[in-house]
Amino acid sequence: MTDAPARPRPEEFASGRPVVFRNATVITVDSQGVLENADVLISGETIAGVGPKLEVPDGTLEIDASGGIVMPGMIDTHRHMWQTALRGYGGDWALSQYFVFYYLTWGEVFRPEDIYAGNLLSALESIDQGVTTTLDWSHALRTPEYGEAALQAFREIPGRFVLAYGNYLGAPWEWANSPEFRKFVTDNFNAPDDMLGLQLAFDVPDSEDFPEAAAFQAARDLGLRVTTHAGVWGATTDQAITHMYDGGWMTDEVTYVHASSLSPESYQKIAATGGTVSVATESEQSAGQGYPSTWEIRKYGIPASLSMDTSVWWSADFFSAMRATLSAFRSRDHLDLQSRGETVNVNRLRAEDVVWQATMGGATALGMTDRLGSLTVGKKADVVLIKNDESPAMTPILNPYAHVVYQAGTADVHTVVVDGRVVKYDGERIGLPLAPVRDKVAASVDHVRSTMGEEAWDEWMHPQIPEDEQIANPYQYTEDD
Structure with a gap:
């Protein structure tokens, strides 16, 4: 029996030395599957080894991962990060109230510094919870100044982010083709960057003339992927899919968010x-875009990724996302069969599938399967x-996939590495205090609240x-009974 490696001190991780996780249950999300009592070696920005009893270079920092699960960083493919500054404020809203609040009533009160504050808090929260890549569906960028504020937050937090640039108060066919936006792209994305990407974010509501075609053309001209809310009940329907398909804009570089209320033809x-x-x-489940589409799109072989949407309603807890997705799929299976007098004898969607959606599914949606999503030698x-040695829920670990989905939680995120940099260790972030971020968010909330007035x-x-x-x-009982 070998002694456990000496416990590293947080300051040692800034040295750039290789890091190895020892004696873990490793979920690779690749052809190796699950490895017991295995190691993961990190050298520089990449994964240098995965397997049992790895030989490592002299001076490698060793992390005792026994009793824990090592897995790829999770990937959120749709989060309105700027809205995190109003965390929980709209917890009792219906979807129409969300639209009226932001799109029709109060959208103009938000300043670039409010975008910055919300993004800063959300970015910090992402890496704290093990979400190493987040797509920011940033639909309040009214001018490039707002976009610069969003990017500033990402430059201060050592996570991996994709800015999906949008403007819900403007016409996408106009702003996506404006000289100001083109300059923003040139100034900030003139070279490939694995840590910071760019997409276009806009929706296609029902219309006869389909002006959004010019926004798709802008994305194509700029070489950008597109993310769009599709299949949102009463808002973005099959008509939008018809326009997109007939115009030749539907490609493997488009992600359809929600896609919960579409026809079989649209899914095809x-x-x-x-x-x-x-x-x-x-x-x-809460806002009514339609029943979660994982159950439906599986019939058509459409890859799914997971997302948390917005913290103005819900949390950013990706364990919750996995759990809810698996449960919703199984609920639909039960209802479907029971409506025909039958019963479920075998669950068709398994915990392993949902872990894939949270990792490789996200990499697929971002076009980054060659770099992210699995613990594969050569990947980022x-x-x-x-790992949490004091949590009863973390022992025993018998089915690692099911344990991640149904047993573990954010409090069990022990260590997080992004691009080879350890940003959290033993449950504590390294050099990333909350207080300065909290102060910026408080100032943003004060501005919005004072502008609205207490009654509103x-x-x-x-x-x-x-x-x-x-x-x-x-x-009912009566006096005579």
Whole structure:
């Protein structure tokens, strides 16, 4: 029996020395599957070895991962990060109230510094929870100045981010082709950067003339992927898919967010053109875009990734995303079969599938399967250790996939590595205090709240609920009984 490696000190991780996780249960999400009592070696920015009893260079920092699970960093493919500054404010909203609040009523009160504050908090939260790559569906970038503010937050937090540039108060066919936006792209994305990417984010509501075609053309001209909310009940329908398909804009570089209320023909078009779907199960269950689409798109072979949508409603907890997605799929299977007098004898979607969606599914949606999503030698070193020696829920680990989905939680995220850099160790972030971020968010909240006024602030936080109509009950006792 060998002694456990000496416990590294946080300051040692800044040295750039190789790092090895020892004696872990390793979920590789590649052809190796799950390895017991195995090691993962990181050298520089990449994964240098995966397997048992790895030989490592002299001076390698060793992390005792026994009793824990090492897995790839998780990937969120759709989060409105700027809205994190109003965390939980809209927890009782319906989707229409969300639209009215941001799109029609209060959208113009948000300043570039509010985008910055929300993104900063969300970015810090992402890496803290083991989400090493996050796509920021940033639909409040009214001018390039707002975009610069969003990017500034990403430059201060050592995570991997994709800015999906959008403007919900503008026409995408106009802003995507403006000289100001083109200059923003040239100034900030003039060279490939694995740590910071760019996409276009816009939606295609029902219309006869389909002006969004010019935004798709802009994306094509700039070599950018597109992410779009599709299949949102009553907002983006099959008509949008028809326009996109007939115009030749549906390719494997388009991600369809939600895709929860589309026809079989629309799903077939997505599948035929190589598109992917970003499923935000907690959002779809609560806001009513349609039933979470994982169950439906599986029939057509469409790859799914996972997302948390917005913290103005829900959390950014990716363990919750996996759990909700698997549970929603199984609930739909039960309802489908029970409606025909049958029962589920075998679960068709397994925990392993959902872990894939949270990792390789995200890499697929971002076009980065050659770099991210699995613990494969040569890929970028985005690695998470889930370990908590004092948590009853972390012992025993018998089915690693099911353990990640149904047993582990954010409190069990022990170590996080992004691009070879250890940003969290033993449950604590390294050199990333919350206080300065919290102060910026507090200032942003104060601005929004004071601009709205206390009465409006309270009314929007607590929307009136219509009274339920009570059904008369004939089963009542009387004095004669």
